[in-house]
Amino acid sequence: MKQILTIFFLLLWICACQTSEEASLSHTLHPIDTVDIALDSLSALSGFDFVVPESDSLPYLNTYNTKLHAFETYSITEKKLIKRTFLAKEGQNAILPVSDWYFHTQDSIFCLNEMLPYLFLLDGEGKIRNKWDLTAQLQVAPDDAYTIAGSESVTNNLYYDKNNKTLYFFILSDTKEFQEFYKSYIQASFQIESKKLTFQKYPPKHYQESCCYPIDAYDFIKKGDSLIYAFAFSNSIEIKTQKKENIKPFFISNETIKKPIFNTEVQTMFNFLIETPYGRGLWYDKQNKRFYRAVKHKQPLKNATGKLNGYADAAFALLIGDENFNKIAQVEFPEKSYDLHSSFTYQGNFWIALYSEIVEREGTMRFVIFQTIKK
Template identity: 25%
Template sequence: MKIKNLYLFLIFLLLWACAIRESTNNTTETSEITTNVKIINQISIPCDTLPYNFEYSSILKKDNELYFVGLDESTNALYFYSITSQKFSYKIQKSKEGSDKVIIKDFYIHTQDSIFLLDHYGKKVQLIDSKGKIINNLKFKNEQNRNVVEALSSKRMAFFGKSNRMILPSFVEIEDTKNEFYEHGFSSLFAMTKDSLLLLTEIGRYPKEYIPIENSYYYSTYPDMIKYGHKLILNFSNHHTLFTIDMENKMNKIIEWKSNYLKEDFERLSLDNDIQQASNYISTNGFYTRITVDEETETLYRIVKHTQPLKNVEGKLNQYLECGFSIIYGKLDEPNPKEVLLEKGKYVPYVVHSIGNNQLLISLENPFNPNNEENKLQFEIIELK
């Protein structure tokens, strides 16, 4: 029996090695592949009728308690789940009517008592504390000429307290299939005064590779952005290089972090695509999805979606979360970071947050995870070695 088990194990190792070799074919390796994912803790929070799928989420540390905070747009509320106690704690419910109404489209946690709420279509930003008390209603002082503020899941808000500068997601009202679209910034910089936001400039620029060529383009254009010190780190989904941008709108390359599971060149989508073609493009192609940073240890994590066939062996369309994912991680100046392959069909890798001490909080709410439990919000706290 032991010999048989050993034989099966050796076959498994051989097949796994072949799979890795096939997935990395035609790629330029810049990261060291590792399989060391240490599970620190498993989190299971009963939620019954409470929401558990959130497009926008963050974490909050307060009074030695760690909270997962999710925005549920249908109820116009922020839900606070205690990771420490593994239970629902409370919610901040905002009114959709009246003088203090705000329809939350995005939020940014600056400190435990400074939470910014972005109103629908960028009409205002409301500042509240962690219990929902209104501190200020910030209205836009001048007209937005070209870039219109609106929440997008791939771009987030950021506030720089020392300079009272705020960066909000925005877009120019031009189709991203047009070359002119790429001549404009992808965010707007504001100065925060006592009760208003003064538009200073649009910021950011796209890498030259993003300009449409030969009737094709990169479908997912907006970068994922995260605050780090006095700058923002930019993660473009179809670019191996990471960038930074500062308050003077100076954009610089910092380092190339290429995944071993992605080819050197990214696939493009036809400019005259339809909805189904765009959906297939997102489902099948590999690209970079998110970044998160541990400021305590200066460790950056870059989430990678892998390519997958359009259909499975049964001839059915593969879904987005059926594909493989990995995480590239290391110091910001590390030219050869590590890359860990995540268990397929287990996690929701775009719901991942650094919680300090080289640990990540990552969602288990993958519909293809056979261990999912109904009416529970589930996470793992993991450490990558």
């Protein structure tokens, strides 16, 4: 069976097209192994958003099961579900549906709810260890208020920096007109000891280039003293430190990311996201000091049956850059093959889960492990 799977993945690989620009780059990806993680009948078979805790030595994958209102922990080494923590729906430990979370350790879980002004710290049994009400601080000025955002806007951008005991999370303006969205704050950081919020704005160059789109999601990494942002509709990486702001080009040359067109009608925006290319995901491989960035390719609005395509149905490119964002590889993946939402770096390799429909048929979360190698 393992040999058959390996042949299958290699065939997927061969089917991926390669441009002349890709051929001139110094590195590529090569599949080296597969890992099957068994799911049970209660597991959420799609929509996994894994977080690998930095503080733990063992490689656990943690996700939130929306149907069960429970956190699930999967072991890479044991290749199975090892813990399911049900969250209370009523009582003193009640938690509303979770929209974003961060496992600092298996016994320290930060989480938040979409559009509510609270941050929570839970223990390993789902009990509330601490709760912070940020209502007052999110009212920056009488005419400038913000809301904590989560899965409906940006997922897995809740991050805890253990060195300065600070939580970072995405916020949305309640008061700015859409035409001035890019002049608002996009991120807040909460220092646990002082209980104070600080805010980050969109880089001026970014909002000037991007027209007026109500929500331009971003992926975020904190590396040392640098705050690194990869915006969905930008071909650049924004790097902020306390002393300066730097913009690094990190783009896909054979397909330009389309600037969003301002429109407040919800379905029009959804259709735009289905069809247009945009960036998704930002990962850092500490071992090899490499960045990974994915770009979704354009696709038709509807499939052959007349149904709307999903965001994850499209083909995509994975860009790989060195520590200074010099692109060293660009690898193409065919449509409906892999699920970028279930991707992470571990031990110097890049792990990508198979497309969700394959998971649903097999009842197994199957990861393909890719290694970045020189050509």
